[in-house]
Amino acid sequence: MAGTPRVAIVGGGVGGLALAHGLRAAGVDVRLYERDLDPNRRRQGYRIHISQVGEQALAEVLPEPVHRRVVETATRPGDLLAGFDHRLNTLFEQAFPITRPDAITAVDREAFRRALTTGLEGIIERGRELVGYTEGPGGAVELRFADGHRATADVLVGADGVGSAVRAQLLPDLEVLDIGVRCLYGRLPLSGIDRDRIPPAFLRGFCFLADERGIGAAVAPVLFREPPAEYGDYLMTVLTGTNDALGRSDDELFGLAPEELWGLAVEHTATWHPAVHDLMAAADPAAAFPVTLRSCTGIDPWPTGRVTLLGDAVHPMTPAAGAGANTALRDAALLARELTDAGRGDLVDALARYETEMIGYASEVVRQSLRNAEQMFGVHRAPAESGS
Ligand SMILES: Cc1cc2nc3c(=O)[nH]c(=O)nc-3n(C[C@H](O)[C@H](O)[C@H](O)COP(=O)(O)OP(=O)(O)OC[C@H]3O[C@@H](n4cnc5c(N)ncnc54)[C@H](O)[C@@H]3O)c2cc1C
Known part of the structure; x- marks a missing residue:
């Protein structure tokens, strides 16, 4: 490399952490600024x-010991994607043969982030919330943080x-829509369960299961190769629906x-x-929280x-294609x-080369995730704009 550019990454999520590893391994001078002191707060x-796609990107950017840590803390590979009606009649079923025992097919978000942080302690600054930046005439970028700190x-x-x-400063016109679907997230710890x-x-x-009232549910296992100290294997249990189908406004x-929220999920699956x-009734009510699903509608090139930008910052998408984090990892690589x-x-x-290629593949993934969201949730057009 002719010089050693100083790269500032803002955001220590999946994409930012992967990029930090890839750059550091190549000898680039990199710092990562993350607003949260506790990465799992939100x-x-x-x-x-x-x-x-995500697996290849991880193999490309992660140093071997970090990659090993991700494999060790990932779930044991799953081999099925299936859809059911609410009476558990199979609507479709697709099996994926497990070809490698060390394959990464799913991760627990918290364990994944922790594994990705391995070895980056020296370059992450926590508690630094970016509030704006200025591009100087000589090419340097000055970053401003909420605590008054500045960096170049x-x-x-x-x-x-x-x-x-x-993005708010670089692409203020990029449209991010609330697609109208709310997810009630929960989990069922498997210890002590038959x-x-x-x-x-x-x-x-x-x-994925759905009834004729527009209520859906997603269930998927997290069966650890090596469980974290704090918790063990669980089933992710999610209820989905529009505010109308759920019978609750956002304010409500x-x-x-959490216990009241999960009570709603149990109530909606009573029949x-x-x-x-x-299963819904056995899930941990204290683990429940609501999520709003958002998506951009397209990404236009910019000068x-x-x-x-990378990841959700530039191409927020619904989780219906299971591709947001994978695309963020691809961007990082x-x-x-x-x-x-x-x-x-x-x-x-x-x-410029990065942006051209990224906008090409990410636009297609965003379209796919919106098509999947239409099929899964029955929403045809995002009903409301969203600011965050
Ligand atoms: C319910 C749900 C299920 C999903 N399931 C899947 C799935 O199965 N597969 C998949 O591929 N994707 C999935 N996704 C999408 C995936 O979670 C995201 O696409 C992915 O987390 C994006 O990674 P990122 O690094 O771009 O952003 P994030 O992971 O959101 O990280 C952004 C980071 O930036 C920090 N930050 C924010 N603002 C500032 C600031 N001003 N200054 C400093 N730091 C800041 C945040 O604290 C955060 O740490 C799902 C999403 C949801 C909501």
């Missing part, structure tokens, strides 16, 4: 499906998620205590197959400068490659 979900870099990467402060009571498909992979849903209702190959002189060319 709850986004429990289980993340990892596709071959040759490249700023906004990896700061769906409510990105970097696994024979659980429909076998639920322990094999991702299963987001104001409920479902008893095996499903029993390349020294500030770019591509951007690490481009920045590593570039000297200080042609950084903007490298960023």
Whole structure:
């Protein structure tokens, strides 16, 4: 490399952490700024499906000991994707043969983030919330943080998620829509549960169920290779629906205590197959929280400068394709490659190549996730705009 560009990453989620590893391994001077002191403070979900795209990106950017840690803390591979009606009649079923015992097909979000942080302690600054930046005439970018701290870099990467402060300044017109679906997230710890009571498909992979009232449920196992110290194997249990189907406004849903929220999930599955209702009723009510599903509608190219974006910051999408984190990982691998190959002189060319390729594949994944959301949730057009 002709020079050593200073790269500032804002956001220590899946994409930012992966990029930090890729750049650091290549000798790039990188710092990562994360607003939260506790990385698991904001709850986004429990289980993340990892596709071959994500798996390849992880293999590309992670140093061997970190990659090993991700494999060790991942779930044992699942081999099924299936759909059911609410009476548990199979609507479709697709099996995926497990070819490698060390395959990564799903992770627990908290354990994954912890594994991805391995070895990055020296370059992460926590408690740094970016509030704005200025691109100087000489190419340097000045970052401003809520605590008054300032930093300078040759490249700023906004990896700061769906409510990105970097995007708000760089692409203020990028539309992010509330697609109208709310998820009530829960989990059922499997310790002490008779696994024979659980429909076998639920322990094999991702299963989606739906009734004729527009209420859906997703169930998927997290069976650890090596469980974290704090908790063990569990089933992710999720109820989905529009506010109308759930019979609650956002003010009501987001104001409920976890136990009340999960009570709603149990109530909505009361007439479902008893095996499903029993599982929902056995889930940990204290683990419940609501999530709003958002998506962009498209990504238009922008004039390349020294500030770019990756992951949900630039292509927020519904989880219906199981692809948001995988695409963020793909972005991280591509951007690490481009920045590593570039000297200080042609950084903007490298960023332009990254943006062109990323916008191409990410646009297709966003469209797919919206199509899947239509099929799964029956929403045809996002009904309301959302600011974060
Ligand atoms: C319910 C649900 C289920 C999902 N399931 C899947 C799945 O199975 N497979 C899949 O591929 N994807 C899934 N996704 C999508 C996936 O979670 C996201 O696409 C992924 O987390 C995006 O990673 P990211 O690094 O871009 O952003 P994030 O993981 O959101 O990380 C952003 C980080 O930036 C920090 N930050 C934010 N603002 C600032 C600021 N101003 N200054 C400093 N730091 C800041 C945040 O604290 C956070 O740590 C799911 C999403 C949801 C909501």
